[in-house]
Amino acid sequence: MKLKIASAALAAALLSACTSVPVRAPLQTVELEPAALAAAEARLAARESAVRALPELAFTGRVAMSNGRDGGSGRIEWRQASADYQVTLSAPVTRQSWQLRGGPAGARIDGLEGGPREGADVGTLLWEATGFEIPVTAMAAWAAGARADATTSGPAEVGYDAAGRLARLQQDGWTIDYLEWQPDPVAGGTPALPTRINAQRGEARVRLIVDSWAPGTTDAP
Template structure:
């Protein structure tokens, strides 16, 4: 068995249990919305650049996939993403910023690279747009100069139902209400690009001083 297949099998083995709640949700209705209302909501979410989330994630490339716990800490351009499986107690950690990334917990020891998506794909076989998802998980588009234009569709409350960018379609199935000093933030997200998909259920958001 090749090294990549061994790594992929190991990754799938520990990403197996935790996304039972990420089932199909009723489609949210897209309606015409006042641009000012939608823009105001987008601006509030876009201003959140230092945050933490914990929840469950499922990743699939069509022929194989898995799920596990996720803890994501974002501080402006820097991130630390930890994944783990409670049963096997195995873990995987991705950290980086605009200069590069480091992946730990894989067979053969840590790896580093200038491009986080290429690093992740070569080490695990997963197609995950990590840098764009820093924005997509908050319901806002990524930088136009990197990912191209963003197409957004909204519900009656002025919250995104779907975001399309860089060949990916991101569906927002549920939202948390706004709280003291916190805008409305996504609860259930499904991102797809061909056979690749990433499903995320956020159990908790935490905002750091902005």
């Protein structure tokens, strides 16, 4: 228990040293007419197909996390190749950072007090090591405006705004609100991707601002 508290304190201190992530109200979901709903669902399906076809996906930005007691914000770098991921959280001022990498076989965290931690389940590993709940296995899909794999995250419900853009996604107990998108279309044929996202499940909250997307251009983690 003492080790978990120390690690959570270190993670909170790391994050709180960084620039905060501004809060913005979510987009309003509306009930679309049948033709508009069909067009919105077709756009969502096309984006999901395009995202899943990418061999690699990466973004950099700012993230804020809270668990109902502790929280803070920092820089985030996320690299994803299929189900394998590498996530780095850093505080430029203090030059502290911790890194998470893994995939279906398990995960490892480096940079926490007491040395590296490893575990078969990334969610359990993160909670036990830092006290934060982060939906790692689904986050890359959600961040890209796509539903996560239903075999691991369960069925999803979606809502659209008046313009037919994805405004809300609910899956695996999480509610993901899409607050801002890239302008459409994006050069290179990739559909517009989200740039500001809020995710919440119970007291766990994650706010993400994507400063730069690099779809299909990174090296494998």
